[in-house]
Amino acid sequence: METVVSGIRSTGNLHLGNYFGALRNFIKMQHENRCFFFIADYHSLTTHPDPKLLHHNVRQVLSEYLAAGLDPEASTIFVQSDVPEVTELYLLLNMHAYVGELEKTTSFKDKIRQQKNNVNAGLLTYPTLMAADILLHKANKVPVGKDQEQHLEMTRNFAKRFNSLYSVDYFPEPTAYNFGSELVKIPGLDGSGKMGKSEGNGLYLFDEPAVIRKKVMKAVTDQGPTEPNSVKHEAVENLFTILKVVSTPDTVAYFEEKHNNCEIRYGDLKKQLAEDIIAVTEPIRERIFDIQNDAEYLHKVVNMGAEKARESASKTVAEVREIMGFKKF
Ligand code: TYM
Numbered sequence: 001m002e003t004v005v006s007g008i009r010s011t012g013n014l015h016l017g018n019y020f021g022a023l024r025n026f027i028k029m030q031h032e033n034r035c036f037f038f039i040a041d042y043h044s045l046t047t048h049p050d051p052k053l054l055h056h057n058v059r060q061v062l063s064e065y066l067a068a069g070l071d072p073e074a075s076t077i078f079v080q081s082d083v084p085e086v087t088e089l090y091l092l093l094n095m096h097a098y099v100g101e102l103e104k105t106t107s108f109k110d111k112i113r114q115q116k117n118n119v120n121a122g123l124l125t126y127p128t129l130m131a132a133d134i135l136l137h138k139a140n141k142v143p144v145g146k147d148q149e150q151h152l153e154m155t156r157n158f159a160k161r162f163n164s165l166y167s168v169d170y171f172p173e174p175t176a177y178n179f180g181s182e183l184v185k186i187p188g189l190d191g192s193g194k195m196g197k198s199e200g201n202g203l204y205l206f207d208e209p210a211v212i213r214k215k216v217m218k219a220v221t222d223q224g225p226t227e228p229n230s231v232k233h234e235a236v237e238n239l240f241t242i243l244k245v246v247s248t249p250d251t252v253a254y255f256e257e258k259h260n261n262c263e264i265r266y267g268d269l270k271k272q273l274a275e276d277i278i279a280v281t282e283p284i285r286e287r288i289f290d291i292q293n294d295a296e297y298l299h300k301v302v303n304m305g306a307e308k309a310r311e312s313a314s315k316t317v318a319e320v321r322e323i324m325g326f327k328k329f
Contacts, residue, residue, distance in 0.1 A: 001032065001033055001034055002029075002033045002034070002139075002140050002141045003033070003034045003035075003036075003137055003138055003139045003140055003141070003172075004026075004029050004033045004034065004035040004036065004139060004140075004141045004142070004143065004177075005035075005036045005037075005038075005133060005134045005136075005137050005139035005142060005174075006022055006025075006026060006036075006037055006038075006142050006143045006144060007037065007038040007039060007040040007043075007080065007133060008022055008023070008039065008040060008061055008065075009039075009040045009041075009043045009044045009047075010039045010040065010041045010044045010054070010057040010058045010060070010061045011044050011047065011048045011057060011197055012048075012057055012060065012197055013060060013064065013197075013202075013204045013205065013206045014061065014064045014068075014204065014205050014206075015186075015195055015196070015197065015202035015203055015204050015205070016186050016195060016202070016203045016204075016205075016242070016245075016277070016281075017145060017185075017186035017194060017195040017196060017202070018145075019068065019205060019280075020145075020184055020186050020245045021144060021145025021146070021147075021178075021183075021184055021185070021186060022143055022144055022145060023064075023065065023068050023070075024068075024179075025143030025177070025178060025179045026065075026070055026075070026143060027068060027069045027070060028179045029141075029143060029179060030070065030071055030074045030075040031071075031074050033141070035074070035075035035076065036075070036076045036078070036137050036139070036309055036312070037065065037070060037075055037076070037077050037078075038077070038078045038079065038080050038083075038133070038305075038309070039058050039061045039062055039065075039078075039079050039080060040080050040133070041054060041057075041058050041079055041080050041081050042080050042081055042086070042087075042129060043080070043126065043129060043130070044057065045122060046111075046120060046122040046123045046126055047111070047115065047123075047198075058079055059292065059298065060292070062077070062079070062298060062301070062302065063288050063291040063292040063298070064205055064206070064284070064288055065077060066287075066291050066301065067205075067284045067285075067287035067288040067291050068205065068284050069284075072301045072304060072305065076305050076308040076309050076312075077301055077302070077305040078302060078305030078306050078308070078309040079302055079305070079306065080133065082302060082305070082306035082309070082310075083136075083306060083309045083310050083313050085136060085310065085313035085314055085316070085317045086129070086132050086133060086136055086313065087132075088317050089132040089135065089136050089313075089316070089317055089320065090125070090128055090129045090132040092320060092324065093128050093131055093132055093135070093158055093162070094125055094128050096158065096161050096162060096165065097125065097127075097128045097158060099124070101154070101157075102124050102125060102127060102128070103124065105126075105127055105150060105151075105154065106150055107126065107127075107147075107150070107151070108123055108124060108126065108127075111123050114198065126151075127150075127151050127154045127155070128158070130151050130155065131151075131154060131155040131158045131159070134155050134174050135155065135158070135159060135171050135174075135316070136312070136313045136316050136317075137309075137312050137313065137316065138171060138172055138316060139172070139174045140172045140173075140174050140175070141174065141175060141177040142155075142174050142175065142176050142177055143176075143177050143178065143179065144176050144177070144178075144183070145178075145183060145184055145185060145186070145194075146182075146183040146184060146185040147185065147194060148176055148183075149176050149183060152174065152175060152176040155174055156173040156174065156175075158171075159171035159172065159173050159174070160173060166323050166324065168323055170319070170320075170323060184245070185241075186241065186242060186245070187238035187241055187242070188201030188202075188238070189201060189203070189215060189216065189218070189219035189220065189238065189239070189242075190219075190220055191220035191234060191235035191238065203215055203216070203277060203281075204281075205281050205284050205285060205288070206285055206288060207281065207285070208285070209278045209282060212274055212277050212278055212281065213274045213278075216270050216273055216274040216277065217267075217270050217271075217274070219235070219238075219239060219270060220235040221233070221235055221236055221239070221266045222235065222236055224262070224264060224266070225259055225260075225262045225264065226262065227262070228260060228261060228262055229260050232259065236259070236266075239266075239269060239270070239273060240252070240255070240256070242273060242277070243255065243269070243272075243273050243276070246273070246276040246277050246279070246280055247272065247273070247276040251272060251276070255269050255272070
């Protein structure tokens with residue numbers, strides 16, 4: 001049995017990247033492992049500090065977690081800020097995190113370009129808070145998308161550094177994980193890199209079927225292949241990447257063959273893709289609304305989660321304090 005920790009920032013509705021990069025793994029792993037899945041509301045403050053939306057967004061992500069099939073009896077589901085022990089571990093780990101290594105992080109370099117007027121210290125130390133989330137429960141597996149690989153490498157470095165500085169074998173070295181295969185990066189349908197909220201190219205679990213059909217039909221493609229077996233244009237490759245996660249292998253093989261024979265009609269591909277996305281999202285969407293409105297249930301879930309997470313967290317923080325030399329008078 002592995003100890004699994006992962007989270008998603010509470011910056012709004014979840015998109016297909018969140019689902020296939022993270023949430024689907026949570027659901028698959030929850031029954032066989034010791035799992036902690038949380039909503040990273042502290043992390044959301046580095047980019048989206050809005051008191052009017054903070055709680056609403058946490059509630060939204062929580063409802064989507066549950067609607068997608070996360071089981072609060074099987075795993076510990078909690079809100080990051082309900083477990084303040086994480087802030088102490090974050091502080092302690094920051095004492096051994098070097099500014100140079102934090103400044104070199106790709107996500108930090110991206111963010112300082114995106115939000116020039118708000119280059120806050122939270123952005124710089126984002127990887128330390130993420131490491132604290134993970135090490136707080138001494139996790140060894142962290143289900144995430146490919147974009148989080150570097151943060152996991154830093155988490156391992158912080159764990160190794162702590163162990164070696166204090167001559168202990170305390171923290172495990174956690175690895176990024178995708179259930180049974182490589183880490184995934186779900187692309188956007190605008191011909192660009194990854195699907196993301198800030199990229200404005202998301203297909204959301206919350207989107208109605210008509211919205212999904214419309215977004216998919218508008219996806220960027222090329223003029224069509226002109227030579228047999230030619231390399232796909234990046235935008236077309238992106239459609240196939242999404243097709244591979246939502247459709248059957250037969251469907252993928254059918255369209256691959258059509259592309260290879262230069263007989264592909266992108267309209268047909270998009271129609272199929274939209275229907276297969278809807279088959280994944282619709283059952284989830286239908287449950288979101290009911291769960292979102294069940295205040296009593298949500299209250300029960302987060303309280304139960306906070307209690308279980310704090311039990312594990314306070315044990316770690318007490319042990320870390322002892323290792324570092326804090327003593328009671
Ligand atoms: P966030 O909210 O940016 O992303 C949440 C999860 O969704 C995955 N993801 C994707 N996967 C594949 N393709 C995409 N286009 C795509 N977009 C997003 C991310 O890889 C991630 O798994 N820093 C984390 C939140 C976090 C966390 C943690 C995760 C905070 N503390 C501790 C694990 C363990 C993040 O990127 O959130």
